[in-house]
Amino acid sequence: MEELATQIAAAINMRALYPSNHPRVIQTIEHVVATFQRLLQQMRTDSITYLIVGDDLVAGDDVIRKTSLSVRQFIEVLKRHGIERLTLAAGLQAEEAHGFIGALGAGEPLASSPHIILGRVRVAIDEEEIEKNKPRELTVEQLEMVREAWAKFRVEKKLPMAQMEDLVWSFIDSISRTTRAILPLAKLKEHDEYTFVHSVNVSLLVLAQARAFGIQGTMLHAFGMASLLHDIGKLTVPLTVLNKPGKLEGEDWETMKGHAQQGAWYLSQVEGTPPLSIVVAFEHHLRYDGQPNYPVLRSPRVPNLASRMTSIADTYDAMSTVRPYQQPLARAAAFEILKKRSETFYDPLLVGNFIRLVSGT
Numbered sequence: 001m002e003e004l005a006t007q008i009a010a011a012i013n014m015r016a017l018y019p020s021n022h023p024r025v026i027q028t029i030e031h032v033v034a035t036f037q038r039l040l041q042q043m044r045t046d047s048i049t050y051l052i053v054g055d056d057l058v059a060g061d062d063v064i065r066k067t068s069l070s071v072r073q074f075i076e077v078l079k080r081h082g083i084e085r086l087t088l089a090a091g092l093q094a095e096e097a098h099g100f101i102g103a104l105g106a107g108e109p110l111a112s113s114p115h116i117i118l119g120r121v122r123v124a125i126d127e128e129e130i131e132k133n134k135p136r137e138l139t140v141e142q143l144e145m146v147r148e149a150w151a152k153f154r155v156e157k158k159l160p161m162a163q164m165e166d167l168v169w170s171f172i173d174s175i176s177r178t179t180r181a182i183l184p185l186a187k188l189k190e191h192d193e194y195t196f197v198h199s200v201n202v203s204l205l206v207l208a209q210a211r212a213f214g215i216q217g218t219m220l221h222a223f224g225m226a227s228l229l230h231d232i233g234k235l236t237v238p239l240t241v242l243n244k245p246g247k248l249e250g251e252d253w254e255t256m257k258g259h260a261q262q263g264a265w266y267l268s269q270v271e272g273t274p275p276l277s278i279v280v281a282f283e284h285h286l287r288y289d290g291q292p293n294y295p296v297l298r299s300p301r302v303p304n305l306a307s308r309m310t311s312i313a314d315t316y317d318a319m320s321t322v323r324p325y326q327q328p329l330a331r332a333a334a335f336e337i338l339k340k341r342s343e344t345f346y347d348p349l350l351v352g353n354f355i356r357l358v359s360g361t
Helices: 002-017 023-043 069-080 094-106 127-132 140-156 161-174 186-190 194-212 217-228 232-236 250-257 259-269 275-283 305-319 331-340 348-359
Strands: 047-053 056-059 062-064 083-089 116-120
Touching: 002 023, 002 056, 002 069, 002 094, 002 348, 023 047, 023 094, 047 069, 056 069, 069 083, 069 194, 069 348, 094 116, 140 161, 140 194, 140 232, 161 194, 161 217, 194 217, 194 232, 194 305, 194 348, 217 275, 217 305, 232 259, 250 259, 259 275, 275 305, 305 331, 305 348, 331 348
Parallel strands: none
Antiparallel strands: 047 056, 047 083, 056 062, 083 116
């Protein structure tokens, strides 16, 4: 049962990456149908039903805990579409499965079909309950306080960790499930230092990614802090290098590449720095496939999950931002670059999830 849920999640991601008629999409969906038919034979049943109960996935008499990213994503995708019950019945063929998975991957309207029966969640909340659970708004004062401290870092080499932790909790309280609603700082780019605003946007994007996989509480906060601090090493790079037009080469490029190690080293010296922040500062430019990039490693490794999410958000925000030497790319163009680098620079599962979030699907 978990195997099938994992394969459906993979197919949804594949559809988010490629058009519906792409061979990889077709192949992945055919694989889902084959697994479904095999499970029916093994279980000697004519249907498989998944129920979403709280944060758990129930299949038959089994509770499938969120043991993997794919299961977490499967749960979150169904919940986003208001699906509490999903029944797959005998007779399901690739064409019908293609329509269902394609709609989930593309964010299109969903409806039951002959062999795919959906149950939608209907939750009634009164006005008093809505007001009680209304997220706290980010305040300008809060942002300005942290921004000013960020700007002073070049001279004082100190960061207000407690204030940054509070800022991330405010992010968590304020963000919605789609990134279109969690980028309130774009307007500040006209007068704020780029590195700070970029880091804030990356943090918001990573929080959205992590929430989509069911990550919550203190772990979600750790992801937000790590992504907020991922580029802290750039504050040790001269502004003449950071703002230099065109491609960096020679000594300038070597200086820029050092920001990951510099950031990790600095954070390791600050008492109370969350360990994940040090890891992400060091790893956020490592490739998903383990091929050499920077920092140079003695032996290749797959970066931490938070680092992989940060890498995608970092690249997307950098491509989408007006800078002294760069005009922003359109969203579709940025998506295409992420897709092309999927499986090499970036985790394909996370790329598919990210594109759906930013697209609001």
